[in-house]
Amino acid sequence: MVPQTGPAVWVAADLTAADWMVPVGTEEAHELEAALTAAEAAAPVPPLARLAPILTDVTARLNTGRGFCLLRGLPFDRHGATAAEAALLALGQHLGTPLNGQDSPVSRLIGVPPGELGPASGTPRFHIEACDAIALLCLVNGPAAPVHVLVSAGAVHNEVMRRDRAALAELYAPAPLLEDGESVERAVFTMTEGAFAARYTRHAVEEAAAAPQPGAPPLPAGLRPAFDLLDSVCAEPALLLRLEPRPGDLLLFNPHLVWKRRTLAEAPAEAPETAQEFRRLRITMRHSRRTVAEPG
Template identity: 85%
Template sequence: MSSTTRPRPRPVPQTGPAVWTASDLTAADWMVPVGVEEAEELEAVLTATEAAAPVPPLTRLAPILADVVARLDTGRGFCLLRGLPFDRHGAAAAEAALLALGEQIGKPLNSSAAPVARLTGPAPAEGAAGSGPPRFHIEACDVIALLCLANGPEAPAHILVSAGAVHNEVMRRDRAALGELYTPAPLLENGEPVERAVFTMTEGAFAARYTRHAVEEAATLPQPGAPPLSAGLRPAFDLLDSVCAEPALMLKLEPRPGDLLLFNPHIVWKRRTLAETPADAPDAPQEFRRLRIAMEHSRRTVAEPG
């Protein structure tokens, strides 16, 4: 891990469509309705998958997916597709269709087991209602696609926050704390030590990744040559957690079976409400499939793996 001192960028307020609060948005800002012909095209993909036949091309869905890419990169940073028949042909076919859509958006990333992960919930409570600070879907990818296969009425809402709006609120309250969040800190990622700041600017593009638990875990391990955490970092984390819990910033979504939620984790943070489970685990109140995708125009910095 490098201990070289890097110059901090001068923080400025973030602007643009990706800087939003819950009250700024209506469903029309994030919902992407799908027409009958597009749904029939995916139905053909699902049917072919079940029959182990060649998967037909997604010709009619291509313009919708191009719009999705623009929304994720330069728009609100997230969207939800509704009206596709993902939930009508079983989990295996849904996973194959999700992978086919992911290949139209970018490059699906492999995990240790398979590209598509099974997530069920509810996960153990965290944050203000649980035992520690909130944890978010912060992963080395450009898009996270969450496909809902089951979501009972008792399931908790899925919470999104705009990282740019969080950044601006921290700036308003405490500029010194914001400076701490622009300073790279040692953390553990996939068991390996790296350095990363919460907020970064790379070639004019804003990106944000918050993994407090990974920073605090790294601070408890002996790491020769690693710089110590600054005295102001934990208070800055506390302020960040407080801002992330502001009701005005939190958009609550309740996906329906068949819905596909996509978000860019560099500009939209989603609280974890689900846990990764084996494919043969018993049914749960919530069942989702997750696909991680890399896009051609990435906000990931050179300090990050993947």
């Protein structure tokens, strides 16, 4: 257990928009416009050659930079949801390998009241998908929509270390949890071959403790207090970066370095449009903290 350092360890006051906003030029916007037009006409999406260097930069930002970025200025919201989904998938294929969901790699997310997202304990829920990047495309975001909150997992780690090293040790120890209905073991923080990775899993651990599998080890006595401290740190205003996505914005983040609070939930594709419409794409990359820091 050592303090984490590097660009992905930040607090909100450290950052300006220049740290996370990726500039998009007119030619790149025109290229995506052509891709959207083709998708709207049910034609193949043309290669995104001009966007490719920007997407290479995005990959570096996610893996070795701040851990997140936002693309603004692309016309994702001008040709309908179906075309936007096809263009998002084409863009994701430049970053890595999109992961399939239940029906399609691109999932529809809508806004829901905050009380419907978290467990009964009221602790925050974060995106913890087993992937290397999550892309959230904003199509509609009404004026009453909640802000999107990001926090650096490395900064959270360091603050927990500063307050209580014993609690941090609990968060480095694997604990039983339920994932996709199966019992597995995973620590919140891992460090393997120099690669730091973090996954916030309290609700999954508590679900496993409430319905233990035969022969499963009991929940360590010090883990709940450690989770309580982690929740307290994750609520520190100084650590939290608040973003208000606009229609057409594409937010990308590495969930092993940056935790994003959930303000959205999956919805059926055929459900009526709402005041908040996002599309999510999960991506694996060639150089994955998930596979390095979680062997096997």
